[in-house]
Amino acid sequence: EDQVTQSPEALRLQEGESSSLNCSYTVSGLRGLFWYRQDPGKGPEFLFTLYSAGEEKEKERLKATLTKKESFLHITAPKPEDSATYLCAVHGYGGSQGNLIFGKGTKLSVKP
Amino acid sequence: DGGITQSPKYLFRKEGQNVTLSCEQNLNHDAMYWYRQDPGQGLRLIYYSQIVNDFQKGDIAEGYSVSREKKESFPLTVTSAQKNPTAFYLCASSIIGTSYNEQFFGPGTRLTVL
Numbered sequence: 566e567d568q569v570t571q572s573p574e575a576l577r578l579q580e581g582e583s584s585s586l587n588c589s590y591t592v593s594g595l596r597g598l599f600w601y602r603q604d605p606g607k608g609p610e611f612l613f614t615l616y617s618a619g620e621e622k623e624k625e626r627l628k629a630t631l632t633k634k635e636s637f638l639h640i641t642a643p644k645p646e647d648s649a650t651y652l653c654a655v656h657g658y659g660g661s662q663g664n665l666i667f668g669k670g671t672k673l674s675v676k677p
Numbered sequence: 678d679g680g681i682t683q684s685p686k687y688l689f690r691k692e693g694q695n696v697t698l699s700c701e702q703n704l705n706h707d708a709m710y711w712y713r714q715d716p717g718q719g720l721r722l723i724y725y726s727q728i729v730n731d732f733q734k735g736d737i738a739e740g741y742s743v744s745r746e747k748k749e750s751f752p753l754t755v756t757s758a759q760k761n762p763t764a765f766y767l768c769a770s771s772i773i774g775t776s777y778n779e780q781f782f783g784p785g786t787r788l789t790v791l
Contacts, residue, residue: 569719599779608681608767608782609720652720664735665780667719 567592567657571668578643578675586638586671588653598636599665600629601652609652643675679704681783683768688788690755690762698753698786700768707773709751710780713737714765726751727773755788763790 568591578584590598597616601609613622615631622629626647628639638651650672654665681702690696702709711723722735726745740759745751755762765787769780 597779601782606785606787608683608785611779611781614779654720664722665720667721669717669719 567655567666569653569655569666569668571651571653571671573671574669575672576674578640578673580644580675580677581642583639583641583643585640586651586673588636588638588668589634590636590653590655590666592655592657592666594658596656596658598631599654599656600636600638601654603650603652603670605650612651640673643673645675645677648673648675681768681770681781683766683783683786685786686784688786690788690790692790693757695754695756696788698755698766698768698788700751700753700783701749702751702768702770702783703749704770704781705748706770706781707748708771709745710769710771711735711741711743711751711753712767712769714767714785720767723753762788764788 570589572587597614599614600612602612603609613629618633620631626641630637650670652670654667656665684699708727710725712720714720721737723741724732724735724743726732729745729748732743732745740756742754765785767785768783771780
């Protein structure tokens with residue numbers, strides 16, 4: 566059964582304090598791994614897609630990396646506006662076209 | 678601007694009532710999806726559709742129904758058979774190609790049962 570586990574559940578950082586969020590996954594052949602940002606009361610905002618181990622993608626202070634078992638979202642010198650819940654999702658070859666498996670998310674708080 | 682719209686933003690339902698949530702997209706995407714989000718849980722797929730007049734059940738379809746009469750629209754009806762409908766409902770869409778394509782989400786509808 567495809568599964569996604571995100572850690573930690575919550576992370577509190579001081580402004581400028583770099584850190585990483587983890588997404589561990591079990592899937593029968595990976596089609597894609599997705600990172601989203603979700604602000605309270607809003608829909609998830611797409612950040613990155615990673616397709617194969619070793620792949621990396623960057624956007625401003627965020628960098629996503631992928632191995633065969635996990636993905637990391639590295640946040641460099643975060644700012645208070647980076648506070649949000651970050652969601653990880655996977656789509657495996659064993660699943661249907663529509664079936665993304667989501668983790669429960671990591672709630673990031675960045676204090677000034 | 679291209680995007681996905683959902684309405685209403687907030688919806689209140691009495692016990693035994695059916696309610697319909699609207700989802701419209703102008704991204705020319707072929708596929709559309711409905712998810713449910715509960716506190717402390719990941720998003721769960723209710724229904725999805727890859728083409729007009731066709732749709733498939735997701736993991737938690739019981740108590741819900743959908744239609745896909747137009748490419749742009751994918752309304753979700755929460756029926757009285759859904760025992761615990763209070764949740765945040767998210768609509769998404771994607772293109773369909775030879776490789777997997779990203780899903781883009783609307784702003785959501787928060788449904789509360791009174």
